Amino acid sequence: MLASQETGLVIVVALVVITLTALAGSHADRVSGTTVNNFLNSNTLIQVATDASFFAIMAIGATIVIISGGIDLSVGSIYALAGVSMALALRALGQASPGTIVVVGLVTCVGVGLLCGLLNGMLVVGLRVHPFIITLGTMWVLRGIAFVATKAESILVPFSLTGVTKASLGLRGGLYPVPMLVMIAVTILGTLYLTRTVMGRHIFAFGGNIEASRFAGLALGRIQLGVFAVSGLTAGLAAFLGASLYGSASSGDAQGYELYVIASAVVGGASLIGGKGSAIGAMLGALLIVLIRQSIRTLHFDQNYEWIVIGCAIIVAVVIDRWSAGVTTRRLSRSAASSTGITT
């Protein structure tokens, strides 16, 4: 069941969809000749979900880090390194069966992502340096490794890999629902992890009150290691989808994506001071940001305003979220005070 904040996001996403549908206009479909809405058509909707899927999958991992009170600036670089590692591994593999290619590609991508995440976690825990600094450093280091490894070349991945991500799954040609389905699956897994596992509850406890967690005997280092590992893993998975869908990987991939990912998490309700956030919120946040970008193009507005719009949206979301949290806290205080008969 959705929490109130996710319900609000769902309503807003729905409102944006309705508004875009109403204002988008229509065109004659090139194949069927029928008139289709410029926004509310299967191609555009799946494309929006596909565009959001890379951010959303990474944002779910990043949200888990944020809930723990940390931050991961290296997700874009992990994405690039995982993608090029997969492409290089598949190039080295040469001719192989489609199944082997997919397995090797997925294992390489997710494995490299996981290793990068573990590296971040170990550095944060071992060096006792703030995650912002550690991941700022690894952001450059990992992209640098990708650059050196590829010599700036954009490496093509085998068609059999592209065929998996571009599988139509029974839909008509030109519709590729796999990234969207993976995004939904990761959202469900992320939700279960955060709300139904002991580790998930520990992450909330750690981010909500680190001192209380320490006194409660939680393994703080293991929690931090775990959250960065998950973040790296989701970045690796997103890289697998991205590289296989678009057919190549390069060291320049996903530059600046860390900001979209953090923005998705924050718009989705994650608190940068920790203790608050959800996988569904991260997914909806990514979807909302991509919808805002899409609206600029669907309504044929000047796309040069895209960064301004997204920037304003993030600031407004965070400011009002903080304001709402303050109001809620005051209400709870008043309620508690009145129930105990204490007046202030």
Added chain:
Amino acid sequence: MRFRLTATALLAVTGVIACGKGAETANDSTKTAATSGAPVAHSDSVLRIAMIAKSSTNPVFLAARTGAEAAAKDLSEKNHMRVEVLWLTPPQEDGQVQAQRIQQAVNDGVDAVLISCSDAGKVTGAINDAVDRGVPVMTFDSDAPQSKRFAYYGVDDNKTGQQTMAELATLMGGKGKVAILAGNQNAPNLQHRVQGAKDEAAKHPGMQIIGVFNHVETAQDASAEVVRVDNAYPDIQGWAFIGGWPLFAQSLLTDQTFTKLKTASVDALPAELAYIDKGVVPVLLAQSVYEWGNIGVRTIFDKVHLKKDVPQTIPMELVRVSKENLGQWAKQLQAWGFTDVDPKYLKM
């Protein structure tokens, strides 16, 4: 929930207001592309072309956009129809975003796509999907040769690199230590230019390349890279700029180290003409960047509307700009719609 709802509603409102403001105030050619904020249901009398350059912060692509919109206007008037150019260029170079924008354009029902590929590998699949869905694609500046695009218009990049290094070799008397300024390391067209420059340098035994230097493709980043390299290699004697990025700013005009070096560069936009005038960069090899858009739109019109056969490769020749033809080139830039040409060059 109420607060979250308010927050996110404000998000949407902020976006719409900002976009609307953008559309209202845009007095540039976005209005040519879409004559009103709301999309227009198109008929046979409308040809909609999505133009996706590498980066909307690079002036050469803004010139290409001007050329595309001029061609669209001219074709619209001559053929009593509407040719629209939809500018879908990402703010910064990103092959994945370009691929997404091709998909968006096709979903939006455009009639053709004109693209300069940041990463051929990334956009080839999207180009092929677009063609499979009946939307022809043409490339300019940077090609995706393995794709199903019907035509490419641009310079031979290997030859461009060769010409740049050949000009530098002439300036330096065929000997000396030189560096290559190379822009985005992932752009295949620039990689080919670098290779061409290296091949040419190899023909001059006295020329030694100390390095190839990549950078973010803005004037500031490029200028800073040049200064950094000049400081790091005190024995450097010349530069081959395979793109004109640092010359879009004026800082190197007065840089004491740089002005003592010999430089040959690709591109000759208005901001760069002062470098020729002052003799800092005696030779610029101009790409007719305006023609990327102009020829691109006209070729698409021929192919899609007139159903003509067009060549798969349309070569663009570089124009050698020096003090001798500076005035003539300045007038050409002005005729192409550049408003920032220094009047003193127009009087030459």
